[in-house]
Amino acid sequence: xxxxxxxxxxxxxxxxxxxxxxxxxxxxxxxxxxxxxxxxxxxxxxxxxxxxxxxxxxxxxxxxxxxxxxxxxxxxxxxxxxxxxxxxxxxxxxxxxxxxxxxxxxxxxxxxxxxxxxxxxxxxxxxxxxxxxxxxxxxxxxxxxxxxxxxxxxxxxxxxxxxxxxxxxxxxxxxxxxxxxxxxxxxxxxxxxxxxxxxxxxxxxxxxxxxxxxxxxxxxxxxxxxxxxxxxxxxxxxxxxxxxxxxxxxxxxxxxxxxxxxxxxxxxxxxxxxxxxxxxxxxxxxxxxxxxxxxxxxxxxxxxxxxxxxxxxxxxxxxxxxxxxxxxxxxxxxxxxxxxxxxxxxxxxxxxxxxxxxxxxxxxxxxxxxxxxxxxxxxxxxxxxxxxxxxxxxxxxxxxxxxxxxxxxxxxxxxxxxxxxxxxxxxxxxx
Numbered sequence: 001x002x003x004x005x006x007x008x009x010x011x012x013x014x015x016x017x018x019x020x021x022x023x024x025x026x027x028x029x030x031x032x033x034x035x036x037x038x039x040x041x042x043x044x045x046x047x048x049x050x051x052x053x054x055x056x057x058x059x060x061x062x063x064x065x066x067x068x069x070x071x072x073x074x075x076x077x078x079x080x081x082x083x084x085x086x087x088x089x090x091x092x093x094x095x096x097x098x099x100x101x102x103x104x105x106x107x108x109x110x111x112x113x114x115x116x117x118x119x120x121x122x123x124x125x126x127x128x129x130x131x132x133x134x135x136x137x138x139x140x141x142x143x144x145x146x147x148x149x150x151x152x153x154x155x156x157x158x159x160x161x162x163x164x165x166x167x168x169x170x171x172x173x174x175x176x177x178x179x180x181x182x183x184x185x186x187x188x189x190x191x192x193x194x195x196x197x198x199x200x201x202x203x204x205x206x207x208x209x210x211x212x213x214x215x216x217x218x219x220x221x222x223x224x225x226x227x228x229x230x231x232x233x234x235x236x237x238x239x240x241x242x243x244x245x246x247x248x249x250x251x252x253x254x255x256x257x258x259x260x261x262x263x264x265x266x267x268x269x270x271x272x273x274x275x276x277x278x279x280x281x282x283x284x285x286x287x288x289x290x291x292x293x294x295x296x297x298x299x300x301x302x303x304x305x306x307x308x309x310x311x312x313x314x315x316x317x318x319x320x321x322x323x324x325x326x327x328x329x330x331x332x333x334x335x336x337x338x339x340x341x342x343x344x345x346x347x348x349x350x351x352x353x354x355x356x357x358x359x360x361x362x363x364x365x366x367x368x369x370x371x372x373x374x375x376x377x378x379x380x381x382x383x384x385x386x387x388x389x390x391x392x393x394x395x396x397x398x399x400x401x402x403x404x405x406x407x408x409x410x411x412x413x414x415x416x417x418x419x420x421x422x423x424x425x426x427x428x429x430x431x
Contacts, residue, residue, distance in 0.1 A: 003346060003421075007414035010342065014335040018411045020322055021048040021252075026392055038392045039416045043408035044201075044226060044371045045396045047252030050322060056314035060085075064310065071310075083284065085313035086258070090301075092320040093260055096251075096329050097224065097243070098234030102299035103265050106316065107280070107308065110225055110246040110259040111140045116303065117242045117261060118148045120275045121219045122190045128217070129154055132181065132191045134172060135162040138198045141223055145192075161188070170360040170375075171197065174205040174367075178212045185216025192220070195227030195243075199398065201361040201371035201406075203231060207238040214239055225249060228260075230336070230369040230409075232329045235262050250370075250408065252319035258312045263300045278305025322410060336409040337365050339417060343372055343407055346421040352428040356380065360402065371406040373398075380431060387427045393420050 001009075026034040040048060063071040063081070073081045080088070086106050094101045108116065122131065131145050149156040163180055165172050181191060191213035196203045206222060213220045222243040227233060229250030235243055243262040247253030267273055279287055281296045281304045296302030326332050344363060347353060360373040376384060378401060385397045396404040407417050 003342075003418050004415065007342065007418045010338055010414040014338050014414075016335070016409075016411055016413055017322055017326055018413065020051055020325070021411045022051055023048065023411075024394070029394075031390065031392065036392065038394055039412075039420055041393065041395050041405040041407055041412065041416075041420065043252070043411075044198075044230075044249055044404060044406035046255055047229075047249055047319070047408070048411055049254070050252055050318045052318035052321075053254070053315055056318055057311060060310055060314050082310045082313075083307070085310075086308045086316070089313065089316045089320055092323060093228075096228055096233065096320075096323060097245070097262060098232070098238075099236050099262055100265055102268075102301070103236060104260060104262050105300040105304055106247070106258045106260045106312070107301075107304040108259050108261070108306075109256075110223075110244055111144060113244040113259045113261045114141065114144050114223065115148065116276050116305075117221060117244060117263070118144065118190065118192075119151075120273060120303075121221065121242055122148055122152060124152050124154055124159065124189050127187055128189045130159045130161050130184070130188045132161045132163065132184070132188045132213075132218070134177075134193050134197060134204075135164040136197075136199060137162075137194060138223070138225070141192075141194075171200045171202040171362060172204070174208060177204070177209055181209070181212045181216050181218070185213065185218055188213070188216065188218045190221060191218045193222060195222050195224040195233070196230060196369050196371070198226050199360070199373060199402070199404075201226075201368050201373050201404070203227070203362075203366070203368050205367075206233070206240070210238050210240050224262075226371070227369065229323065229329070230371075232333050236264065240264060241267065247316050250410075251316065252322075252410070253312075254315040257315050258308060261300055261303055263303060265299070268298050275303055276305060280304040280306050280308075326410060332409040336370050336407075339407040339409065339412060339414060340368065340370055340372065341365055342414055343405070343417045343421070346418070347372065347374070347424075350421065350425060350428075352425065356428045356431070369406075370408055371404055374403050374405065376401050376403070383431065384424070384427055388420075388423065391423045391427075393423055 023037040026032045063075045072083045093104050146156040210220045219241045224245035228245040246259045247257045277294045281302045283297050357374045357376045361368050381401045
């Protein structure tokens with residue numbers, strides 16, 4: 001059986017929801033005059049637009065047009081208005097991250113939420129003053145950590161602990177992270193890693209790292225930008241204290257759409273839990289009484305600050321409903337492992353593997369999500385990337401030498417994986 005024949009069989013076994021998404025074409029992307037769909041492998045950066053979004057957005061435009069300010073309370077069809085529309089997303093988000101419904105809230109943006117929760121949970125005191133995280137975390141996280149240290153009167157050079165891979169290795173070993181926690185945990189106020197590392201695609205062992213950090217007395221947080229909607233999560237059961245994430249990658253909520261936060265319910269009764277506050281953290285029953293005292297909603301929604309953008313919900317909710325249509329994140333995980341497993345196997349079997357490129361992502365399926373990161377020999381990545389785009393394959397270039405490719409479980413196919421590897425082979429052979 002050829003790889004293409006195998007791919008077609010796997011697509012029958014693991015059907016996608018491709019028809020529920022708007023797929024860019026050669027013509028729409030300005031590549032050439034053809035209505036053929038592109039192979040979109042960039043859902044780790046920006047997810048595709050669900051087809052249901054256009055109607056949902058238009059309904060809210062109609063509400064704005066016909067109701068104006070009254071649209072905050074209801075839509076023309078009688079459904080919840082803008083004040084409560086995003087609440088429809090929270091139950092599905094809770095399913096995706098493994099949380100109680102009152103432990104999650106769509107609000108703010110990824111980095112603003114990270115800053116907010118570190119304002120709350122990073123409390124340097126005595127010898128416990130340090131922040132522990134992975135080296136080469138996403139720059140926005142790095143900037144946040146540095147300035148959180150300064151805001152709390154600490155010297156970033158003294159209190160930030162960056163865990164690096166072993167010499168000659170591309171990604172961290174989970175056992176090395178746990179060992180550092182065991183040795184230095186008494187000095188660590190907050191341990192915060194990415195659920196999936198944005199550059200390498202490595203999935204960290206969230207339950208093991210969380211357990212080790214909590215045993216050492218640390219507060220444990222997670223940046224789930226590249227994990228939510230990509231891999232199954234059980235934040236409540238694993239015992240994480242807090243987490244943040246975004247909606248525009250695997251959740252397909254649209255560029256710059258709302259972020260979300262998670263706060264473990266064991267913190268709900270802590271009356272000393274100070275946080276940046278705003279009127280959207282107050283219950284709807286008292287919000288418009290304009291009271292002096294801040295009495296937050298019990299739960300993660302008590303960390304909300306401002307009214308959500310009206311366009312947030314009609315972009316987020318249709319995509320989240322597709323996760324339920326697909327059978328949930330566990331069902332999608334089986335499809336994801338099949339897609340990325342085929343991709344990884346074919347890339348490693350390439351005659352160019354080890355010569356023109358290598359993989360920075362772990363080969364173990366349990367240590368990665370959808371993304372594979374290819375590191376090319378110096379100087380050829382821009383050429384390869386441009387040729388891939390000309391062939392209708394959209395990935396994500398990371399200068400100077402890497403391309404990230406993410407076959408996404410909701411809408412990519414095994415046939416697309418085979419076509420991508422065949423195209424890459426042709427490009428590299430012609431260099």
